Amino acid sequence: MTDTVDKAQAASVPPEQIKAIPVRHYGRWVAGAVVVALVALIGVAFSNAKINYSIIPDYVFDSGIVNGAWTTLYISVLAMVLGVVLGIVLAVMRLSSNPVTSTVSWFYIWFFRGTPVLVQLLLWYNISLVFPILNLGFYKNEMTQVMTPVLTALLGLGLNEAAYMSEIVRAGIQSVDEGQTEASHALGMTQGQTLRRVILPQAMRVIVPPTGNEFINMLKTSSLAYAVQLPELIKKATDISSTSLAVVEMYFVACIWYLLLTTVFSIVQYYVERRYARGTTRNLPATPLQKIRTNLTKMNMLSLSSWRR
Template sequence: MTEPIDKDPVHMPPVGPAVHESTSAGGLPPQVIKAVPVRHYGRWISAVLVLGVLALIGVAFSNADINWSVIPDYLFFDTIVDGAANTLLITVLSMVIGVALGVVLAVMRLSKNPVTSAVARMYIYLFRGTPVLVQLFLWYNIALIFPILNLGFYKNEMTDVMTPFLAALLGLGLNEAAYMAEICRAGIQSVDGGQIEASHALGLTGAQTMRRIVLPQAMRVIVPPTGNEFVNMLKTSSLAYGIQYQELLKAATDISSRTLAVMEMLFVASVWYLLLTSVFSIGQYYLERRFARGATRNLPPTLLQKVGASLTRLSHREGVA
C-alpha cells in the first residue's frame, strides 16, 4: 500500500515572496530595475538641421520678387478652372483606355498562343521604350503621313479628325496601357495556380475563370499601383501642353503671357495639381482598404480613425504630464 501524502503546510516548499527571499542575498528582495532611455542625439541634430534648411527656404521666398496677392486672385479664375476640368477629363479617359487595354494585353502576353503573346510583348516594348511627349507629337502630326482618314464607312481629312484632345487621349491612353499591362500581368500571376486548375475541373471556361476567379483576387495587387499610375497621369497630362491641348498648364501659361506673372501662375497650377492628387490619393486609400477585405484579419484604420487615435494619444500625454 502507498503511504498517505503528508499535507502538513509546515513541510510544503515556500511559495510566493518566500522563494525570492530565500534566493536573494541576505534574505532581502531584489531591487527594482530602472530602465534608462537611450539618448538619440542624432535625431535632435538632424531635426535642427532640417528646421534650419526650411527656415532658410522660407526667408528666401519671403524676400523673392513674387506678387503673392496674384495667386488667390487667379486660383479660381474661369480659365484656370476650365483647364483643371480638362486635365481631370483627359486623365480619367486616358486611364480608362489604359486599364481596359492593359488587361487585354496582359491576358494576351500570358496566352499560350505565340502570335498574341508576341504582339503584346512588342506593343509593351514600343510604348514603354519611347517618351510620352514623342508619342503625343507623333499622333498630333500624323496628318503629315496620312492626310486622309478613310475607314470605308467614314472619310475625312486627318487634320479635322486629329484634334489636340484626340491626340492627347491616344498618346496618354495607349502609353498607359503598356504600363498597366505589366501591372495586370503581375496581379494575375499572383493568384495561386491551383485555383485555376480547380475552376477548370469544375467546368469553367478560361474566360469564366479569368472573370470570376482570377481577376477579383488579382485586384488586391493591381489596385495600389493603378492608383499610383492615376496620380502620375494627372501630372503627365501636363505634357499635352506641347500639342496645344487646353489643360491646366496651358491655361496658366496663357494667362502669364498676358499678365507677365509667370511664376505666380505656375504656383497657381501647382496648387491645383496638389489639390487633385490629394483628393485622389484619399480615394485610392479607401479603395485599397475595400479590396483588402478577406485578405487581412484587421482592416487598416480609416483616415478619421487615425486622426481620432492621434488626438486620443495627445490628450493622454497631456493628462499624464
C-alpha cells in the same frame, strides 16, 4: 552553520533594481536641426523673392484655370480608362500560350515603355505629315481634322499607360494560385469565364493599389499635353501669364490645383484599397471618419450619462 545563515539572508535580499538609461540619439537632433535650418532658409528666400503672392488667390478660381483643371481631369480619366482596358487585353495576350499574341504584346510593352510620353504625343500630333488622309473604307477624312488635341492626348497618354497597366494586371493575375484556374475548369467554366469570375476579382487586391498610383501620376503627366495645344491646366495658366505677366504666380496656381486633385483622389484610393483588403487583413486600422464617428458616439454617451445623473 554561520555560512548557511549568511547565504539564506543573502538569498532573501531582493536584487537591486536595474535602472534603464535610454540611448541618446544625437544624430536625430543634428538631422532635425539641419532640416529645420534648410526649411527656414527656403522660407526666407521665397519671402524675399519677387513674387506677388497677393494675386494668387484672385486666379485660383478664374474661369480659365477652372476650365483647364476640368480638362485635365477629363483627359486623365479617359486616358486611364483606355489604359486599363487595353492593359488587361495586353496582359492576357502576354500570358497566352500563343507565341504570336505573346510576342506582339511584349513588343508593344517594350516600345511604349521605352520611349518618352512627350515623343509619343508629338508623333500623334504630327501624324498628318505621314498620313495626310485617313481612309478606313467606311470613313474618309483629312488627318488634320481627325487628330484633334483631345484625341492626340488620349492616344498619347492612354496607349502609353496601357503598357504599364499590362504589367500591373499581369502581376495581379500571376498572384492568384493556379489551383483556382484548375478548379474553375473542373466546374466547366471557359477560359474567359474563369478570368472574369475567378481570377480578376482575386487579383484586384494586387492590381488596385498601383492602379491608383498610376491615375494620380496620370493627373500630372497630362500636363505634357500642353505641347499638343490641349487647353489643360498648364496651357491655361501659361495663356494667362502671357497677358498678366505673372508667370511664376500662375504656376503656383497650377500647383494648387494639382495638389487639390491628387489629394482628393489619394483619399479615394485609400478607401478603395481598404475595401479590397478586407478579405486579407483581419484588423484594419480605423479610418479618419470612423475615428470621428467613434469620438462623437463616446461624447454622446458621456453627455447622456451626465444628464441622467
